[in-house]
Amino acid sequence: MFSVGSIVNLAISAILMTHFIKSTKMMNFVNSQFQSSTQLFSDEDTVYKTKQKNFVEGQNLSKSMRIEDEDFSHLSGTDYINALFFRRLKCVLNRGVYIKVAIISAIGMGLTLFALFFPLPNGETSFETVLYNAIPFLFYIFFFISVGRNVVQSMFVNCDVSVLSYPFYRQKQVIISSFFYRLKRIFIYNGAVNAILFFWIVVLSIVVVGTKAISFLWVILLIMLSLTLLFSFHELFIYYILQPFTTNFQVVNPVYKWANGLFYIFAIINLQIDSADMIYVVSLADVSLLYVIIGSIVISRVAPKTFKLKN
Known part of the structure; x- marks a missing residue:
């Protein structure tokens, strides 16, 4: 007999496997396109090959960008540039959100139906244990479902590479304004997906233990908000700093790869944690908040000196 805990772990594995399969298919497609292009343009594709290697996520978003009519006459400067960029990227970003929401909803509905027919023997205590066991997986899941890396690479390819050569674009106030505008938009996209995930956790908790777990759901909400803010901020932060x-x-900056590598290693370490507790939750929330405050x-102070084109 399967327990709800084992089904939750299977569901988490299914989400990760889905993203892995999707990434694998995407990489196979990019590789096949790259190989055919190499055969046809072997003498002219040096830049193209490098672009494909370092900007896979950004390029995949760029291919789906659409130019749509919308009035931005009330905006000016970098606000106009960023609004136009995200408007053109809206379709592909929304499609990614819809796919993730559909996957999470299908798994959430399946778990809810399972819980209706196979209730936990110890009720509230068992369900709370299941949720604590699942908390460390959230860091790993958020690492992969965040849109931060895709958006950052697309920003450079389709926007910043063309305007970073202008001095006004590297002024302190311009950089700060642009950074927080982009952070807000990335947070909205990440938050939309994570809100659906939290919704299904609430539904599942009501089905399993009624309203008894409402107080514990605040713990889940705290950790999810912290991780949403952390992953929305991290990619953008290291992009502007490095x-x-x-x-x-x-x-050209190896620190950029190391910074992402450290986050991935930490995500793997989290998978080794059998069960979290309040110390883990509060510590991770505090570290995330401190990272965002100090990073801001x-x-x-630093970005006006480092946010420029590299030769």
């Missing part, structure tokens, strides 16, 4: 890309679409201060 700006590792050249006009030839090469990554660093952006205002």
Whole structure:
């Protein structure tokens, strides 16, 4: 007999496997297109190959960008540039959100139906244990479903590479304004997906233990909000601080890769945690908030010197 805990773990594995399969298919497609292009344009594709290697996510978003009529006459400067960029990227970003929401909803509905027919023997205590066991998986899941990396790469390819050469675009106030505008938009997209995930956790808790777990759901909400903010901020932060890309679409700053690598290693470490507790939840929430606060201060002081085109 399967328990709800084992089904939750299977569901988490299904989400991760779905993203892995999707990424694999996408990479196979990009590789096949790259190989055919190499055969046809072997003498002219040096920049193209480098672009494909370092900007896979950004390029996949760029291919689906659409130019749609919308009135931005009330905006000016970087607000206009960013609003136009996200408007053109809206279709592909929305499609990604819809796919993730559909997957989460299908799994959530399946778990809810399972809980109706196979209730937990110890009720509230068992369900709380299941949720604590699932909390460390959230860091790993959020690492993969965040749109941050895709949006950052697309920003450089379709926007920043063309305007970073202008001095006004590297002024302190312009950088701060642009950074927080982009952070807000990335947070909205990440938050939309994570809100659906939280919704199904609430539904499942009501089905399993009624309203008894409402107080514990605040713990889940705290950790999910913290992780949503953390992953929305992280990619954008290291992009502005390091700006590792050249006009030839090469990554010249190894620290950029190390920073992402450390986050991935931490995500793997979280998978080794059998069960979290309040110390884990509060610590992760505090670290996330401190990272965002300190990072925001660093952006205002360092980014005007580092956010520029690399040769």
